[in-house]
Amino acid sequence: MSSLDYFLQLAVNGVVTGGVYALVALGLTLIFGVLGIINFAHGEFYMLGAYLGLVLVMRLGAPFFVALPLAMAGMALGGIVAERLVFRRLRRTDPTQSILSAFGLAIALQTAALQIFGPQPAVIRTAFGATPVAFAGVHLTLQRLLIPFLAAALVLLFHLLVRRTWMGLSLRAVAQNPATASLMGIDVNAVAAATFAIGTALAAGAGVLMGSVFLMQPTMGSMVVLKSFTVVILGGMGNVYGAVGAGVLLGITESLTAGFLTNDFKDILAFLVVVLVLLLRPAGLFGQQVERQSL
Amino acid sequence: MKRALEGGTIVALVAVPWLFPDAYVVHVMVVVFIFSILATGLDLVMGYCGQFSFGQAAFYGIGAYTSALLVRDLGAPFWVTLPASTLVAAAFGALLGIPAVRLAGHFLAVTTIAFQVIVTLVLTQWHGFTGGTAGITGIPSPPPIHALGRTWVSFDSPQGYYHLSLVVALVVVTLARRLTTTRLGQEWLAVREDELLAKTLGINTTKVKLLAFTLGAALAGTAGSLIAHYLRNVHPSEFTIWTSAEIVAMVILGGRGTFLGPILGALVLTTLPEYLRFAKDYKLVLFGLTLIVMTAFLPQGVLGGLRRLRDRTGAA
Numbered sequence: 001m002s003s004l005d006y007f008l009q010l011a012v013n014g015v016v017t018g019g020v021y022a023l024v025a026l027g028l029t030l031i032f033g034v035l036g037i038i039n040f041a042h043g044e045f046y047m048l049g050a051y052l053g054l055v056l057v058m059r060l061g062a063p064f065f066v067a068l069p070l071a072m073a074g075m076a077l078g079g080i081v082a083e084r085l086v087f088r089r090l091r092r093t094d095p096t097q098s099i100l101s102a103f104g105l106a107i108a109l110q111t112a113a114l115q116i117f118g119p120q121p122a123v124i125r126t127a128f129g130a131t132p133v134a135f136a137g138v139h140l141t142l143q144r145l146l147i148p149f150l151a152a153a154l155v156l157l158f159h160l161l162v163r164r165t166w167m168g169l170s171l172r173a174v175a176q177n178p179a180t181a182s183l184m185g186i187d188v189n190a191v192a193a194a195t196f197a198i199g200t201a202l203a204a205g206a207g208v209l210m211g212s213v214f215l216m217q218p219t220m221g222s223m224v225v226l227k228s229f230t231v232v233i234l235g236g237m238g239n240v241y242g243a244v245g246a247g248v249l250l251g252i253t254e255s256l257t258a259g260f261l262t263n264d265f266k267d268i269l270a271f272l273v274v275v276l277v278l279l280l281r282p283a284g285l286f287g288q289q290v291e292r293q294s295l
Numbered sequence: 296m297k298r299a300l301e302g303g304t305i306v307a308l309v310a311v312p313w314l315f316p317d318a319y320v321v322h323v324m325v326v327v328f329i330f331s332i333l334a335t336g337l338d339l340v341m342g343y344c345g346q347f348s349f350g351q352a353a354f355y356g357i358g359a360y361t362s363a364l365l366v367r368d369l370g371a372p373f374w375v376t377l378p379a380s381t382l383v384a385a386a387f388g389a390l391l392g393i394p395a396v397r398l399a400g401h402f403l404a405v406t407t408i409a410f411q412v413i414v415t416l417v418l419t420q421w422h423g424f425t426g427g428t429a430g431i432t433g434i435p436s437p438p439p440i441h442a443l444g445r446t447w448v449s450f451d452s453p454q455g456y457y458h459l460s461l462v463v464a465l466v467v468v469t470l471a472r473r474l475t476t477t478r479l480g481q482e483w484l485a486v487r488e489d490e491l492l493a494k495t496l497g498i499n500t501t502k503v504k505l506l507a508f509t510l511g512a513a514l515a516g517t518a519g520s521l522i523a524h525y526l527r528n529v530h531p532s533e534f535t536i537w538t539s540a541e542i543v544a545m546v547i548l549g550g551r552g553t554f555l556g557p558i559l560g561a562l563v564l565t566t567l568p569e570y571l572r573f574a575k576d577y578k579l580v581l582f583g584l585t586l587i588v589m590t591a592f593l594p595q596g597v598l599g600g601l602r603r604l605r606d607r608t609g610a611a
Contacts, residue, residue: 097594100544108582222536229409268417279394279397
């Protein structure tokens with residue numbers, strides 16, 4: 001294998017995980033942008049989405065392309081319930097309150113999942129997972145190849161939803177100014193529910209995609225949500241397309257680091273980069289100037 | 296009256312190992328003392344200076360590993376490792392302070408989260424130095440105190456360690472309380488209430504915030520040394536973002552910016568899982584749900600809630 005082939009192989013692998021990071025970060029930054037909530041439990045929605053996909057495919061025998069939207073819809077409902085029960089009453093309070101509640105929710109969901117699904121790793125097996133594909137010297141399974149395309153399709157769907165529909169317009173209005181939006185007759189509670197539904201559905205979709213190529217465990221959400229925080233910052237807080245770009249970039253960089261340097265360094269990378277970027281370029285890699293300082 | 300109450304509390308705390316000979320009660324109380332130190336340290340940063348930090352468990356881990364490494368590589372005794380851990384953690388606190396003093400709000404939160412994760416990953420993955428996921432074992436208890444031909448105190452039993460950690464916690468917490476009444480404490484409050492105004496008044500806000508991060512981390516380093524010599528091993532899973540979040544919860548739910556709040560928070564959240572033991576495997580699920588309910592109904596913490604109750608009954 002030539003070194004160019006090796007580079008390409010690593011880059012393609014990186015795009016696969018990067019697509020998943022992008023989807024998780026997209027939901028996280030959407031919930032932050034519209035509602036100002038840092039949702040620590042977002043990784044748990046990703047994890048539950050993966051397990052919902054597992055149950056649908058492996059226990060109930062649903063085809064992968066049916067399980068993916070079903071798991072997303074199921075978790076969207078879960079997101080609406082979480083918003084109603086946990087986050088609604090905290091919307092206009094100190095941000096530490098919503099962070100703490102989200103932390104409580106994350107503990108509850110993760111430990112419940114541990115009891116229900118057990119600690120042993122599992123994976124969603126699909127027919128595409130056994131189909132090898134090769135192009136330009138790169139080898140991967142059809143299932144892996146599908147992930148970037150499905151992730152891109154979900155981002156496109158999200159784009160259309162936010163840019164071309166009334167709901168999207170109300171979402172953007174609330175993001176700009178909730179008080180004015182509600183004066184214009186927008187139901188802010190409905191928008192909050194919709195925001196959580198979309199955000200958790202994206203996380204669940206990412207979970208199902210990841211769970212079809214990598215082993216899933218009830219603790220899988222913790223590291224992903226922490227990395228997604230860095231992706232959100234790197235993409236510019238609340239900037240949805242920045243988050244997508246930064247997510248894909250992180251996936252590729254991690255894969256190249258693991259391949260050319262050391263696997264140990266892979267996970268730490270995102271966090272070192274975010275500290276450096278905040279020191280040098282506080283608005284994020286793709287962000288326009290935002291107020292980051294209190295002064 | 297207040298003095299009498301304080302004295303009574305201290306006497307009661309000293310007597311706990313004789314009142315409750317159950318070794319488990321004593322063990323839980325040692326953990327409560329250690330977390331009281333951690334939460335009091337974080338309260339200097341969050342409660343008084345108003346700076347958000349999700350990295351307290353990182354400094355706790357740095358303190359614990361400093362002690363463990365000094366023992367493993369140099370055979371240093373507890374009386375050396377305790378101050379050394381405090382100083383090393385303080386130095387790392389200043390290091391985090393350098394980017395942190397320039398940031399605010401969510402950016403500060405994410406920077407401290409990043410710092411916390413970096414420390415956890417280094418502890419987990421630098422096998423040659425930190426022992427990796429296996430951690431470091433074989434840390435001895437503090438040496439017993441001999442004088443005049445007899446042993447006065449030994450620390451290898453939970454009872455012995457109970458009194459040691461009680462004394463350290465009392466000293467540290469009292470020093471922290473004294474600190475908040477000094478000029479520096481007043482300047483922290485000024486920064487918390489209005490940073491721009493504080494600057495206008497001639498307060499060096501950068502220095503003041505840096506000191507908050509450094510001192511908060513120093514306390515965590517002390518706590519880390521205590522836990523290392525108590526459990527006699529260190530393990531990276533004790534010092535993750537989850538522990539940091541728990542310490543944040545202790546400060547907020549106890550009552551931030553108060554002396555008793557973080558201690559109360561440490562007591563409630565450390566003993567809560569013990570009360571939830573009836574739920575067996577679902578204990579932590581209930582723990583998470585309790586956090587949600589407490590956050591919703593006690594936004595000012597337990598102390599704030601009590602104060603509101605008192606005001607309401609006082610007014611009626």
